[in-house]
Amino acid sequence: MRRLFSWLAExxxxxxxxxxxxxxxxxxxxxxxxxxxxxxxxxVIDLPTGQLSYDNYQGKWGNPNELNGFLQAYAVEKASLExxxxxxxxxxxxxxxxxxxxxxxxxxAA
Amino acid sequence: MKIIEVTVDPQGKTKVETKxxxxxxxxxxxxxxxxxxxxxxxxxxxxxFIRMR
Numbered sequence: 001m002r003r004l005f006s007w008l009a010e011x012x013x014x015x016x017x018x019x020x021x022x023x024x025x026x027x028x029x030x031x032x033x034x035x036x037x038x039x040x041x042x043x044v045i046d047l048p049t050g051q052l053s054y055d056n057y058q059g060k061w062g063n064p065n066e067l068n069g070f071l072q073a074y075a076v077e078k079a080s081l082e083x084x085x086x087x088x089x090x091x092x093x094x095x096x097x098x099x100x101x102x103x104x105x106x107x108x109a110a
Numbered sequence: 111m112k113i114i115e116v117t118v119d120p121q122g123k124t125k126v127e128t129k130x131x132x133x134x135x136x137x138x139x140x141x142x143x144x145x146x147x148x149x150x151x152x153x154x155x156x157x158x159f160i161r162m163r
Binding site for chain 1: 117120121122139
């Protein structure tokens with residue numbers, strides 16, 4: 001999953017994410033569809049707004065932890081990319097509670 | 111050393127803290143990164159980032 005976000009982070013369109021109209025259980029949604037592990041329906045991201053559309057029937061059609069993991073991995077990749085674009089050095093560390101901490105050294109390493 | 115710490119929890123929520131800055135430097139330093147990251151909400155974060163070629 002981390003490689004997926006690296007691809008997305010580099011603005012590459014990979015085979016795991018497709019822009020289209022998707023049929024969810026209760027509605028149609030147009031956007032970037034991302035297939036999460038063992039989810040029945042894709043998570044559809046409306047690109048202009050970032051709004052997520054999905055149907056996972058309170059977890060029965062898709063484990064919410066998969067979506068949470070997607071969002072965490074995306075945030076980490078995006079933060080790292082943007083910090084590096086600003087010329088900073090980034091060190092990543094996993095914490096005991098499942099959080100990920102990025103230490104951004106402003107201006108690069110000393 | 112001036113450091114900005116970005117902590118992302120398992121649900122994707124983020125917290126930004128600064129260390130080693132003085133006065134309003136920390137606000138300016140973290141604002142630049144926060145604006146680049148658009149860490150105001152989950153929706154805005156995705157909107158700022160995912161673009162199609």
